[in-house]
Amino acid sequence: MKFDTVIIGGGLAGLLCGLSLTRQGLRPAIISRGQSGLHFSSGSLDLLGHATSQTLDAALDTLTTEEPLHPYSLLGKNAVLDYARQTETLLAECGIAMLGQVNQPHRRITPIGTLRQAWLTPPDIALAPQQGERIAVVGISGFIDFQPHLVAASLRQTGVTVEALEIVLPQLDVLRDNASEFRSVNLARMLDDGEQWRSLHAALLPLATDYDRLLLPACFGLQDNSLWHWLNETLPCGLALLPTLPPSVPGIRLHTLLQRQFVKNGGVWLAGDAVTDIAHDGQNISAISTRNHGDVPLHTRFAVLASGSFFSNGLIASREGVFEPLLGLDVLQSAPRESWTRRDFFEPQPWQRFGVQTDTSLRALRHGKRFDNLFAIGGVLGGFDGITQGCAGGVSAVTALHVARQIAELAGGQP
Incomplete structure (x- = not known):
């Protein structure tokens, strides 16, 4: 050859x-x-x-x-x-x-809630909070590769209002029995399925009315960010993602x-x-x-x-x-x-x-x-x-x- x-x-x-x-x-x-x-x-x-x-x-x-x-x-x-x-x-x-x-760098939010300067960032990844912004860092019950309380504590140091919350997604129960299976990539394979979109939306909707932006772990969007776009169009507030411990869905x-x-x-x-x-x-x-x-x-x-x-x-x-x-x-x-x-x-x-x-x-x-x-x-x-x-x-x-x-x-x- x-x-x-x-x-x-x-x-x-x-x-x-x-x-x-x-x-x-x-x-x-x-x-x-x-x-x-x-x-x-x-x-x-x-x-x-x-x-x-x-x-x-x-x-x-x-x-x-x-x-x-x-x-x-x-x-x-x-x-x-x-x-x-x-x-x-x-x-x-x-x-x-x-x-x-x-020549126009920006700051993104890291998986532990600190801010890091970046050159290029995927549009679904969370950028630095704005002054006066109300943010909810939303974890998923049983998902240990993302700690919303840690992220929230770090973000509060920037002077914004931040709460750590959690949602329960029963459709993920099939993965919860094995901690090694409850990882971002496996979650993404399930949540990216169009049949699961509305259940995720239903879990987030009650939270979205009280905040300016929701921050979720990046556990969907393995092939594209269609689900992220749809959630931003249908929820009453913005939504952004934070990379998790490896393996990384955005990467x-x-x-x-x-x-x-x-x-x-x-x-x-x-x-x-x-x-x-x-x-x-x-x-x-x-x-x-x-x-x-x-x-x-x-x-x-x-x-x-x-x-x-x-x-x-x-x-x-x-x-x-x-x-x-x-x-x-x-x-x-x-x-x-x-x-x-x-x-x-x-x-x-x-x-x-x-x-x-x-x-x-x-x-x-x-x-x-x-x-x-x-x-x-x-x-x-x-x-x-x-x-x-x-x-x-x-x-x-x-x-x-x-x-x-x-x-x-x-x-x-x-x-």
Whole structure:
């Protein structure tokens, strides 16, 4: 099998890169082991969330000066802003609605009721409360992955009136006997059924007359947000959702929409597969073998490593150090091992910045030498802390589109 590009990893970075390539007339394949980080995310994307006291332009200038190894610094401010805008356009053209845009960040409500700056957020996810707003945080009886009292207590600190309430949905009793089954995804599979809409509406209606907005756990809308739209149209007050403990319905929905559009555009999705061998001469990747395809390698002109960080085994930690398991690529890390962490759990942890080293074009390095046709994108990259800096989604999107542009330009110049 021959492809223009083989992308290793089917998360946000891999999907956005693949989508961009298909839109430019190329034929990529994505090798996906299974669930990606999106399945455990809120569905929102951060660009540079820690920059709350500066404009984005100023924050990117500061970042370039203070952290030259950050992926944004490698690409440059103007490129970061341009790729971020392209991401907004790409998502919209894929039919994925998002609130927000570059240079106009907003605050969303987290699953524990705190406020977090965001770049793009699904329209059904709850944004920061307005002054004087009356809010009811509504839990579902028996659903332990969402704590309305905790959310309400946090939101009260913003100065709004908030109550914690609970509704009972008898149709979910079939799931209550097994705590492992009473999870957001299983609830969504039931509540998304059109026959269940009116019972949910009936449970919420008595509460909706006393508040300006209801906040519910995001336990419906697995395929689309039709139920959310209908409830907002038929209830006397607004309704928004809060992501729950993983698995996350909004994150799974975003992944599903991106993956379907990738396949619709002509991309090849190799699900439940894993790389077993990569053929190369030290400078160029020529073929990639996978578990499911045995002796039939995937021949490719370009390869993209979008395998994620430690969570998805894109990076492996051992007693000797951190390594990239597929090719033994150079990894940005610190030594000794004791320097990887800090005592205070809530401080930024040094290991979060570990990752594959690249040149400024994001070509991966091995023994100090770059591969000419192997790029690295997203969480596998080193030099940034996606959690503390609030840039995990942004790095995935920006680096994905940067690499897709380079591949398209290089492919156009080849026979």
